Amino acid sequence: MAQKTIAGVNLEVTEDGYLEDSTQWNEEIAKEIAKEEGIELTDKHFEVINFIRENADAGLTIRKVGKSGIVDIKGFYELFPGGPLKIASKIAGIKKPTSCV
Amino acid sequence: MAEKKDTQVKKVAIICAKASLExxxxxxxxxxxxxxxxxxxxxxxxxxxxxxxxKKHMKKLHTASVGNPGMRMPGGLPFPTLLGALPGVEAGVSAMMRKQMDDIDVPPVDEFLDMITAGGGEIYACKLAVDMFKLKKEDLSDHVIDIITIGDFYAMAGGEGSQIIFT
Incomplete structure (x- = not known):
């Protein structure tokens, strides 16, 4: 566990940079984590991020995001290139996903 | 002690030579x-x-109910080989497997191919096998990029951090 200041807030993060406490999350924090991942967040990104936050405890998979009606799987990969479920979860301030699909 | 430095896997080239569901x-x-x-x-x-x-077979893949030591009855008892040989048993077992996988969000084969290609994965068919089974490009899923030789496949499997996997 480590301390990290993101968007002016002192946060506990895991070794991989996931927030320990998702209730500390806000949109400014999301934008800053996204910037580290090389992503400029748009409204579409936030729609996906909100879906991910709402379903954080439901065993998220890429397939579920693809069926969310917000974005298809191809679009999800385009929004968060290089590992969409992991990167989107990190930006959404939830735990690292444990799904294999 | 010298610091351990792993080269990250960046690319996998997977060869699938069997038709069983698993x-x-x-x-x-x-x-x-x-x-x-x-x-x-x-x-x-x-x-x-x-x-x-x-196209004709991809939605109906089976798992073997005969000669499959991993096969068990619901509850964990061994699955009798003679039972597995009865007509319809293998189809039933396979349908049950597919249902169980869907429950944990593992999609059917065609949808799985959609997911993989949506993420940039590439699907190829072996020319030798296509010729042997007398198939044509149109018999294959639209996700198949091309029918190629194993040599062609090796040619695109190289590079630092790449792995070839046979299942």
Whole structure:
């Protein structure tokens, strides 16, 4: 566990940079984590991020995001290139996903 | 002690040569898992593995109910070989497997191919096997990029951090 200041807030993060406490999350924090991942967040990104936050405890998979009606799987990969479920979860301030699909 | 430095896996080239549900799923999970992690993934379907990308067969893959030591009855008792040989048992067992996988969000084969290719994964068919089974490009899933030789596949499997996996 480590301390990290993101968007002016002192946060506990895991070794991989996931927030320990998702209730500390806000949109400014999301934008800053996204910037580290090389992503400029748009409204579409936030729609996906909100879906991910709402379903954080439901065993998220890429397939579920693809069926969310917000974005298809191809679009999800385009929004968060290089590992969409992991990167989107990190930006959404939830735990690292444990799904294999 | 010298610091351990691993080269990260950046690309997987997967060869799927069998048609049973579990062997095909092994390849698909490996490929999908790779693209999910931002890695490159290519699958080469050959011999009976071609069933997984043949329109006629891809939705009806079976798991063997005879000669499969991993097979158990619901509850954990061994699955009698003679029972597995009865007509319809293998189809029933396979349908049950597919249902169980769907429950944990593992999609059917065609949808799995959609997912893998949506993430940039590439699907190829083996020319030798396609010729042997007298198939044509149109018999295969639309996700198949091309029918190629194993030599062609090796040619695109190289590079630092790349791995060839046979399932």
């Amino acid at each position: 062997d095909v799923y092994a390849s698909l999970v490996l490929a999908n898992g790779a693209v999910m992690e931002g890695m490159e993934a290519k699958i080469f379907f050959t011999f009976f593995g071609l069933d997984a990308i043949t």
